[in-house]
Amino acid sequence: MEYLTNGSPRQTAGEEDSSHCFQRRVAMVSSPALSAARLTLPGVMDAEGRVDESRLRMHIFKNGGVSPSERGLAWRFLFGMYPCSSTALERPLLQEQLAIRYQVMKRKWQQFLPSAVRMHLNGTDAELVAAVRYFDQRQARVQQQALDQSEVRDRLTFLELQAQILFERDTFDHEELREAIRIIDKDVPRTNRDLSYYQGEGSGNLLVLRDILITYAAFHPEVSYAQGMNDLCSRFLEVLDSEVDTFWSFSCYMEKFSKDFRADGLHRKIELEAALLKELDPQLYTHLVTDNMESFTFCHRWLLLGFQREFEHSDALRLFEILSCDHLELISQQVDRARYQERLARKYSTEDNSQSELQAINTDFTFELFICAAILLDNRESLLRCRDDVQLIQFTSSLQGTLDLNSTLKKAEHHFYNYCKRCAWDYMNGRCSAHKSKEEDFLYQLRSLFVLK
Incomplete structure (x- = not known):
């Protein structure tokens, strides 16, 4: 027919x-x-209908998405169909x-x-x-x-x-x-x-x-x-x-x-997830890279489809727009630039620079990788009991539709903040007290970039 x-x-x-x-x-x-139509989000759209893109992205992240009634119009700006500079x-x-x-x-x-x-x-x-x-x-x-x-x-x-x-x-x-x-x-x-x-x-x-x-x-x-x-x-x-x-x-x-739908692109993302987990929990990472569990393929669907099946449908839509606002990815770049300036200041100072250089934050660690890591760490004990890929896939499949989005977001933000903070402390630890005020100022600026729920 x-x-x-x-x-x-x-x-x-x-x-x-x-x-x-x-x-x-x-x-x-x-x-x-x-x-x-007009967005009613505070401070996002001016009188002529132009959208402040940074405010829109910040609003989505800080408020955990937009209301369903505003979502259709917000997505047209968020994903670039309407230029934010266009008028009504x-x-x-x-x-x-x-x-x-x-x-x-x-x-x-x-x-x-x-x-x-x-x-x-x-x-x-x-x-x-x-x-x-x-x-x-x-x-x-x-x-x-x-x-x-x-x-x-x-x-x-x-x-x-x-x-x-x-x-x-x-x-x-x-x-x-x-x-x-x-x-x-x-x-x-x-x-x-x-x-x-x-x-x-x-x-x-x-x-x-x-x-x-x-x-x-x-x-x-x-x-x-x-x-x-x-x-x-x-x-x-x-x-x-x-x-x-x-x-x-x-x-x-x-x-x-589109690169995520190519084998090399998704393989790269899975490699990054493994590298991030190694940073956050070396023991769990070591367990998951044994001979029977070396590919992290159980994260494949999560990362490809943005956790579409792991959360209740309305929450999955909300998470998709939160991930798409790129707020923490943009912040990580700001942090990296701030830390680069800090290295330059040290390089041209007359002080002793014999101590190790400031370790760079890996800006390839996108927020979705921290979401994935938060889910893994939240189920750490169950994962440690898995002995092969079959058990891993069975366990992760059992999570479909059961995860709480607000809790997962909070944990992912916490892991992201601690990762950046730890990278800073890798370089700051052991510095003499004379530099303390400068270090504290840097940490204050770093902390002020994050809005934890």
């Missing part, structure tokens, strides 16, 4: 008149009202441009591989069969509403022409794209359908997710598609509830983290 995943079930991509059908498609996926008047025009560019991109791969426009099912998945029906009904309603927007047709047609020129030179590898779509069509039905967002008529959102992933794979061949991206992208779709906004926000996120 074949089911159409976008547009009318009786027409294929490219058969409609472009200026008319394009206007309907834009309305189908954009959210113009939200582009003019500028964003509706940006929204139109992004919507049209996305639709040109999607239409291009649909015309290149028309057989892939339809998702092939064997008819045994009743939920996906229903999803197609709900999807088509929703599309028909939105298309009918868009017919009344003729006054914007000329502007949209001009923007569409610009987008076509922009993507004119993009080409696709037939076999690579077909292989990516084959994997996407396997993974999309495995997306967590217990979420309310995919229940009832919302099951049609699975097909929206499919289109986003294929469009991303088609225009990012250096990344394409890897297993797990469906769960990551699903977060954006659920929160933003917009096909266009999800595509651009997901794309911005992947600019920074």
